[in-house]
Amino acid sequence: MKNNRREFIRRSCLISGITALNIPTAFPGKHEINKDGDRLVLLGTQGGPFINSYTQTPSANLIVHNNIPFVIDTGYGVTFKLKDAGINLADLQYIFITHHHSDHNLELGPLLYNSWIAGLANPVHVYGPTGLDSLLKAYWNSNQLDIEIRIANEGRPDIRTLVVPHEITNGIVMSNSTVEVSAFKNIHPPVENSYAYKFKLGGKTVVFSGDTAYCPALATFASGADYLIHEIVYVPAIDAMIKRRPKNAANLKASILSHHTPAEDVGRIATASKVKNCILNHFIPADDKTITDEIWIKAVENTFSGKIIVGKDMLQLAL
Numbered sequence: 248m249k250n251n252r253r254e255f256i257r258r259s260c261l262i263s264g265i266t267a268l269n270i271p272t273a274f275p276g277k278h279e280i281n282k283d284g285d286r287l288v289l290l291g292t293q294g295g296p297f298i299n300s301y302t303q304t305p306s307a308n309l310i311v312h313n314n315i316p317f318v319i320d321t322g323y324g325v326t327f328k329l330k331d332a333g334i335n336l337a338d339l340q341y342i343f344i345t346h347h348h349s350d351h352n353l354e355l356g357p358l359l360y361n362s363w364i365a366g367l368a369n370p371v372h373v374y375g376p377t378g379l380d381s382l383l384k385a386y387w388n389s390n391q392l393d394i395e396i397r398i399a400n401e402g403r404p405d406i407r408t409l410v411v412p413h414e415i416t417n418g419i420v421m422s423n424s425t426v427e428v429s430a431f432k433n434i435h436p437p438v439e440n441s442y443a444y445k446f447k448l449g450g451k452t453v454v455f456s457g458d459t460a461y462c463p464a465l466a467t468f469a470s471g472a473d474y475l476i477h478e479i480v481y482v483p484a485i486d487a488m489i490k491r492r493p494k495n496a497a498n499l500k501a502s503i504l505s506h507h508t509p510a511e512d513v514g515r516i517a518t519a520s521k522v523k524n525c526i527l528n529h530f531i532p533a534d535d536k537t538i539t540d541e542i543w544i545k546a547v548e549n550t551f552s553g554k555i556i557v558g559k560d561m562l563q564l565a566l
Contacts, residue, residue, distance in 0.1 A: 282333035285312050285566035287453060287474060290328035291320075292558045294478065294507070294531035296350040298323060303560050305350035306529055308455060308476065309334070312448045312566065313425055318342045319444060319455050321355040329358075331561060337366035341421070343428065344375030345457035346441035347382065356386030363406040374413045374420050374428070376440035383412050415442065425449060431468040433459035435506040443468060451566045454522075458529065460505065461512040466519035474564065475522040478529035480507040481538055481546060488532040507531055510543065514550030525551060528558040 290307035293299070305322025309332055316334050318325070321342065329336065339362045344352050352375070359371060373379065387394065387407045397403050413420065421428040427447040435441035435458050443465055446453045454469040456462075456477040469475050485503060489496040508516070517525040527543055540557040547555050556562075 281563060281565075285448065285451070286310070287476075287564045287566055288332050289476070289526070289528060289558045289560060289562045290332065291322045291324055292528050292530060292560050292562075293322075293533040294350070294480070294529040295533065296323070296348075296353070297534065299534050301327070303533060304328065305353070306345075307354075308528075310446055310448070310453060310566070312446075315340055317426075317428075317446070318358075320345055320351040321353070321358050322350045323353050325354045326358050326361045328560065332563075335365070336362040337368070339367060339371050340369070342371065342373045343420075343444055344373070344379065345444065345455065346376055346435060346438050347378050348438065348458065351458070352382065356383065356390075359383075359386075359406065359410055360390065363403065363409070367406070367409060368404055370409055370411050372411045372413060372421070374415050374430075376442060377414050378440070379414050380412045383410060417442075429468075431465065433457050433465060434462045435459050438506070445469065445472070448566060453566070456508070456516075456528075458506060459508060461508050461515070463516070463519065466516050469516070469520040469522060472520065472522045473566075474524045474526055475517060475520060476526045476528045476558070477513050477516060478508055478531075479510055479513050479527045479543065479547070480504075480531040481535075481543065482509045484532050484535050484538055488535060491534075503531060510546030511550050514547040517547070517551040517553060517555075522553065524554045524556055524564075526556045526558050526564075530558075 288309040290309055291304040293303045293305050296305060304324030306320040307322045307325040307328060308319040310317040316338060394406060398405055415430045417430060417432050419427060420430050429445045430442040433441050433443050441457055443457045444455045445468060452472040453474045454472045456465060458478055480503060485500055489500050492499060543557050544555050
């Protein structure tokens with residue numbers, strides 16, 4: 248993305264709470280954003296916490312159903328990506344965190360704060376594994392002075408009571424007349440509590456694998472889904488990746504291989520679950536430009552003959 252003064256001002260205004268300026272986004276128009284209708288938007292598709300560019304940022308996803316946004320994971324950059332996706336931050340109602348790794352929850356507090364500054368007045372329900380409540384309390388404590396000044400001086404509601412945390416386990420975690428969301432514990436050592444999510448939205452089903460090692464039981468959870476958004480690691484490129492980060496190479500390689508899913512195993516899950524579309528997401532490595540879309544697809548095609556979509560930041564799909 249072109250970094251110019253206009254875009255810098257726009258982003259600075261968003262962070263500081265100045266939301267009235269009509270400064271258009273500078274995000275390139277590779278993926279046209281439709282601001283109407285039910286839709287799935289991949290906001291951040293990068294695996295891992297490294298910050299390389301705004302073009303591909305850490306994990307975040309969006310479902311819009313009946314004009315209500317559902318945010319799945321809040322990696323660094325999610326606030327700006329939601330703005331680029333046409334979401335009014337004050338309309339935030341539901342957030343789902345898959346697990347407590349920084350590339351999935353680092354911007355949870357700031358996103359909630361930015362939504363509050365944008366005019367949030369109704370409750371926001373946040374769902375996530377054990378530790379969610381303490382994570383939010385620590386963020387409120389770190390910003391206590393600012394929050395209390397703005398409540399007193401600007402007449403804002405108390406964000407600490409607007410945000411409602413729900414610590415989850417397996418099973419249905421949220422439901423209403425049009426949406427049902429279920430959680431399924433996946434395999435992500437050494438993180439004990441890590442979850443996939445399934446969204447039933449009228450006649451459509453969307454499943455997010457979360458970060459996980461090969462987990463055959465996930466196929467049952469995702470059975471027949473319209474969209475399976477699954478993380479992926481291209482194992483042949485891992486050695487080259489760790490050479491770029493030599494200080495902790497051995498530990499990094501062992502960690503990656505212990506809790507992420509090789510491409511061929513992603514295909515096995517997609518085949519066993521008979522999903523209509525397998526969307527590749529949370530790419531590892533994300534910074535290797537020699538790995539083309541064709542390479543990702545061919546690696547999964549070894550074990551899956553259905554439709555494969557290579558995820559991109561801001562890719563939108565109708566629901």
